[in-house]
Amino acid sequence: MEIDRNLPPVEARDLKSQFGENVIHEHLNFRLEPGEIIGVVGGSGSGKTVLMNTLLGLKEPDGGDVYYFGYNRSELSFDQRQSINNQMGVLFQGGALFSSMTVRQNIMLPLKEHTDLPLPLMRELADMKIHMVGLPAHAATLYPSDLSGGMKKRAGLARSLALDPKLLFLDEPTAGLDPIGASAFDRLILDLREAMNLTVLLITHDLDTLFTTCDRVAVLVDKHIAIADTLPKVMEYNHPWVQEYFGGPRARAALEAGNG
Numbered sequence: 001m002e003i004d005r006n007l008p009p010v011e012a013r014d015l016k017s018q019f020g021e022n023v024i025h026e027h028l029n030f031r032l033e034p035g036e037i038i039g040v041v042g043g044s045g046s047g048k049t050v051l052m053n054t055l056l057g058l059k060e061p062d063g064g065d066v067y068y069f070g071y072n073r074s075e076l077s078f079d080q081r082q083s084i085n086n087q088m089g090v091l092f093q094g095g096a097l098f099s100s101m102t103v104r105q106n107i108m109l110p111l112k113e114h115t116d117l118p119l120p121l122m123r124e125l126a127d128m129k130i131h132m133v134g135l136p137a138h139a140a141t142l143y144p145s146d147l148s149g150g151m152k153k154r155a156g157l158a159r160s161l162a163l164d165p166k167l168l169f170l171d172e173p174t175a176g177l178d179p180i181g182a183s184a185f186d187r188l189i190l191d192l193r194e195a196m197n198l199t200v201l202l203i204t205h206d207l208d209t210l211f212t213t214c215d216r217v218a219v220l221v222d223k224h225i226a227i228a229d230t231l232p233k234v235m236e237y238n239h240p241w242v243q244e245y246f247g248g249p250r251a252r253a254a255l256e257a258g259n260g
Contacts, residue, residue, distance in 0.1 A: 003087070007070040008032055009167040009199045010055050016063030017050050024050050028064070028224040032167070037193060037200040038228065039210045042220030043241055048203045051220065052169055055201070056090060057081065086114055089160030090169045096156060097144040103130065103155045104140040110162040129158040132195070134188060150181040154188070161196070168192075170202035174209050186212045 008031045015028040024047040032038055042048050053059040055066060057073060066073045068084045076084065097106050107126040111117060117125075130140055133154040144152060153173065160168060173189070174182035186209050193200055204210060210217055211231065218228035219242055227237045235246040 003069045005034060005069075005166070007034070008067070009034060009069060009087075010201075011067040012051075012055065012061075012064065013067065014064035015051075015054065015061050015066070017047060017054055017059070018062050023223060025054075026063075026223045030055075030218060030225045030228065032199055032201060033216075034199055035193070035197065036215040037189065037202065037213050038216045038218055039214040040201065040203045040218045040220060041205070041210070041245065046220045047223075048220055049171060052171060052201070052203055056088065056169060057085065082114075086163050087165050088167045088169065089163070089165035091153070091156050091160045091171065091173060093172050093175060097152060097159070099144050102141050102143055103135070103147070103158070106144075106155065107159045107162050110159065114163060126158075126162070129161050130155075132161065132192065133158045134184075149176050150178075150185070153177065153185060157188075157192075161192070164196065166197065166199060168198050168200045170200065170204075172204055172206075173202055174204065174206045179208075182206060182208065183212070189213050 011031040012028055015025055015030070016023070017025040028051070030051075040048050040051065050059065054061055057066070068087075071080070071084070073081065073084075097103075098109070101109070104123060104126045107129055108122045111122045111125060115122075127137070127140055130137065135151060135154050135158065139147070139151060139155065144155070147155060170189070174185050177185060189200060189202075190213055192198060202209070202213070214231065216228055217231055217234045219226045219234060219237065219239070221239060221241050226239055226242070227234055234242065
């Protein structure tokens with residue numbers, strides 16, 4: 001199917017999400033601009049992961065619509081949805097690698113499922129992705145149990161890039177990493193955005209990541225996106241949760257580090 005790269009890669013219009021009587025999102029509107037990195041923040045239980053899963057198509061909305069590159073997901077055929085899905089990469093918390101497969105085999109899995117490339121080319125592409133995310137060449141033959149937390153994140157990221165997606169979802173990408181590893185991962189995201197012309201949505205609690213990588217920040221409170229704007233404008237937004245989150249000493253330290 002034809003995809004216009006100038007249109008928003010993903011957009012939610014009047015989205016509603018609920019589980020039984022519990023309404024998670026209501027009248028939620030949200031749009032990613034091509035080529036941007038946007039961070040989604042919100043309190044515990046605000047539905048950040050539910051929003052990501054709905055945008056990914058892992059959960060059907062209970063109201064409203066999700067659009068990909070201008071196409072309404074509900075109006076797409078199975079084959080069209082699959083074509084769109086191949087444009088999206090996902091890094092779940094912890095990497096979500098298959099423990100019985102080597103790093104190379106994990107990365108090759110999407111290629112085996114969605115392409116008919118010869119195996120030697122798949123291996124070559126997998127090794128290229130391993131290099132792109134900053135892993136050493138010998139990591140290709142290691143199993144997830146052999147990897148450090150940071151290496152698992154990078155291996156999961158390499159797998160999410162296997163099909164050269166244009167839209168990348170990251171769920172708490174620096175969670176569990178030490179400050180040096182988290183900073184290196186932030187730089188990697190910025191480098192990959194430029195190298196692969198990616199649009200990135202990341203869910204994070206990491207203030208350093210927000211200040212270092214994000215073009216805009218979307219705040220999920222009161223069941224909808226209250227504001228999605230640059231950090232200086234978000235920090236001025238008059239909402240108790242926003243003021244508490246961005247007005248604390250950790251936020252001020254992250255801001256000073258970013259300006260430095």
